[in-house]
Amino acid sequence: MTLQERIQEDTKEAMKQRAEARLSTLRMLKAALKNKQIDLMHELTEEEVVQVIKSQIKQLADAVTLYSEGGRQEAVLAAQKEITLLESYLPAQIADEDLEVIVRQALVEASMTSKEQMGKAMGAAMKAVAGQADGSRVRGIVEKILAVAIFVVIGLSLSGVVYAASKTTASQDLVLMGLRIARAFLLVFGVASINYLLVGSFKYMIASGRNEDVALSLHKITIGLIGTVTVACLYIVVTSMLQTLGA
Numbered sequence: 001m002t003l004q005e006r007i008q009e010d011t012k013e014a015m016k017q018r019a020e021a022r023l024s025t026l027r028m029l030k031a032a033l034k035n036k037q038i039d040l041m042h043e044l045t046e047e048e049v050v051q052v053i054k055s056q057i058k059q060l061a062d063a064v065t066l067y068s069e070g071g072r073q074e075a076v077l078a079a080q081k082e083i084t085l086l087e088s089y090l091p092a093q094i095a096d097e098d099l100e101v102i103v104r105q106a107l108v109e110a111s112m113t114s115k116e117q118m119g120k121a122m123g124a125a126m127k128a129v130a131g132q133a134d135g136s137r138v139r140g141i142v143e144k145i146l147a148v149a150i151f152v153v154i155g156l157s158l159s160g161v162v163y164a165a166s167k168t169t170a171s172q173d174l175v176l177m178g179l180r181i182a183r184a185f186l187l188v189f190g191v192a193s194i195n196y197l198l199v200g201s202f203k204y205m206i207a208s209g210r211n212e213d214v215a216l217s218l219h220k221i222t223i224g225l226i227g228t229v230t231v232a233c234l235y236i237v238v239t240s241m242l243q244t245l246g247a
Contacts (some may be wrong), residue, residue, distance in 0.1 A: 140219025197224025
């Protein structure tokens with residue numbers, strides 16, 4: 001049974017039981033699905049149905065925030081019940097640990113190793129996840145993996161450079177120049193990581209309990225922390241190499 005068929009059956013059941021609140025929510029969902037189908041001019045896929053449901057949930061979540069600020073507790077409870085109903089049609093969300101394993105494997109198979117490939121990396125990751133996690137969660141993990149991948153490449157490159165320097169004195173000046181450039185690059189990347197951390201922290205403070213915004217800001221904080229710590233470690237390594245080579 002497809003999602004739309006399930007929604008249709010549940011609508012009929014709500015009519016039989018005269019469950020007005022449930023019926024109203026399902027009718028609004030069906031209307032949103034119909035409008036999406038008209039816009040796209042084709043039968044909706046399961047993924048597109050899920051996206052419509054998520055859009056409806058986001059609208060309700062925004063309404064909950066407004067109702068809370070206006071002190072309309074009864075409206076808050078009603079909207080939360082609608083959200084719970086709509087969430088029952090979403091695929092089960094997998095744990096962060098399992099999600100990272102799936103995303104990492106997808107990026108390895110697609111040979112994605114840099115942030116310049118972010119669009120393609122997200123496409124590969126979302127296809128592998130198959131609706132079992134929100135796009136914001138997937139994006140956070142993809143960004144984290146690609147950030148670490150960049151540092152791994154830098155580390156391997158630096159190791160190769162130092163090894164070459166140990167083999168021939170003639171190339172030492174070139175090696176020193178490369179290490180200095182790498183250190184300057186790390187300083188820039190470090191500033192960017194700290195900025196990412198600060199932005200994530202600020203967004204977390206103003207998220208006002210909105211689940212999607214909180215999750216996204218926590219991902220930014222995590223990536224900022226990982227980037228800052230990794231840059232600091234690599235900076236120490238590069239500086240040590242420069243001192244060893246007599247710079």
